[in-house]
Amino acid sequence: MKSLICLIFFLFIGCKNSSDITEPVNNPQAPNESIYFPPNNSDTWETKDLNTLGWHSSAVQPLYDYLQLKNTVSFMVLYNGRIxxxxxxxxxxxxSPWYWASAGKTLTSTVVGIAQQNNLVNLNEKVSAYVGTGWTSETLAQENLIKVNHLLTMTSGLDDSLGDDVSPSNLKYKADAGTRWAYHNVFEKLQDVVASSSKQTWINYFNANLRDKIGMTGTWIPNGNDNIYWSTARSMSRFGLLFLNNGNWNGTQIINKDFVTAATNTSQNINLAYGYLWWLNGKASYHLPQTQVQIPGTLIPSAPNDMFCALGKNDQKIYVVPSKKLVIIRMGNSADGTNFALSDFDDSLWQKINAVIKP
Structure with missing residues (x-):
């Protein structure tokens, strides 16, 4: 019981009191209205009537029924920033806070980009220059091949079959860095790179340079070998909105546009559907975690080709669709009883979403 009380306490660190959560403000505007950003010090948020967008209100309840059937706890759709x-x-x-799981990888890659623009991190520098040698079980020559960029793109060459432990004894050579794509928890070493280069804790640097600048709430909670981010769905939406607007938050460039472009486009030539810890739709092929099989076709066929997304265990989702000015959030338990981040659920969900948004 004591541990449960402590967990509940930590979940609400950095979160606003429920009294700060207000009902959205209905403010319909012309179709060419500018992008909207909710204020940083309040969760008051403008809304958009779906009828003014030509969407189908009759398809909303079937969407909600499907989401409920599939163990969803939170669902949001922003159009040009408005709910x-x-x-x-x-x-x-x-x-209510909820965990991001691996969708939070995109928070880590973004903060690495911020550290780069602050001249603290060089993506082409070897990881050992920041965290010291011996952070793997590889030879020094093998280890020194692993650059920051390889952790951002899942091409470290480390053996992904050994589990999530990122202690040196569990980080073993499989291939030269840059020659093999494999989904691996070693990306968390990027947080050590930022902490070392900034001479701050990861959490302090993250809060000051990303979270607080866009009005997010939430905190990182240790969970076994991982740090898992917990926040409200609205805070997750704020992060998606930042990327919808190319890293600019209400006139302030939080993360430079060039990094956003690199992060949300193919980052290497092995898995075309992967950027800097973001998943990419509309590519000719893709790889899934724990497999070296190249699968032909696009990641989520029913979704727009320009969509990029953050995907986490038990179907945590951030979908960003620039062509349609959309940010879509799904939080919850596993849709189909498995813990995969990507499954047939994504395509089925998009079919339901399309019934709402398509004329």
Whole structure:
């Protein structure tokens, strides 16, 4: 019971009180309205009537029914920054935090980009220059091949079959860095790179340079070998909105546009559907975690080709669609009883979303 109380306490560190959560403000505007950003010091948020967008209100309830059937707790759709749909299931509310799982990898890659623009990190520098040698079990020559960029792109060459432990004894050579794509928890070493180069804790640097600048709430919670980010769905939406607007938050460039472009486009020639810890739709082929099989076709066929997304265990989702000015959030338990970040659920969900948004 004591550990449960401590966990609940930590989950609400950095989160606003529920009294700060206000109902969205309905403010319909012309179709060519500028992108909207909610204020940093409040969760008051403008909404957009879906009827003014030509969307189909009759398809909303079937979408909600499907989401509820598939163990969803939070679902949001932003159009150009304004809330069009927002639905909570069970005991979840706008003030309730939930875990991002691997969708939070994109938070890590973004902060690495911020550290780069602050001249603290060089993506082409070897990781050992920041964390010291001996952080793997490889030979020094093999280890020195691994650059920051390889951790951002999942091409470290380390053996991905050994589990999530990132202690040196568990980080073993499989291939030269840059020659093999494999989904691996070693990306978390990027947080050590930022901490070392900034001479701050990872959490302090993250909070000051990303979280607080866009009005997010939430905190990192240790979970075994991982640090897992917890926040409300609205905070997750803020992060998606930052990327929808090319790293600019209400006139302030939080992360430079060139990094956003690199992060949300193919980062290497092995897995075309992977950027800097972001998944990419509309590519000719893709690889899934824990496999070296190249699968022909696009990642989520029913979704727009220009969509990029953050995907986490048990179907945590951030979908960003620049061509449609959309940010879509799904939080919850596993849709189909498995813990995969990507599954047939994504395509089925997009079919339901399309029934709402397509004329």
């Amino acid at each position: 069009v749909l927002e639905k909570y299931f069970g005991t979840q509310t706008a003030a």
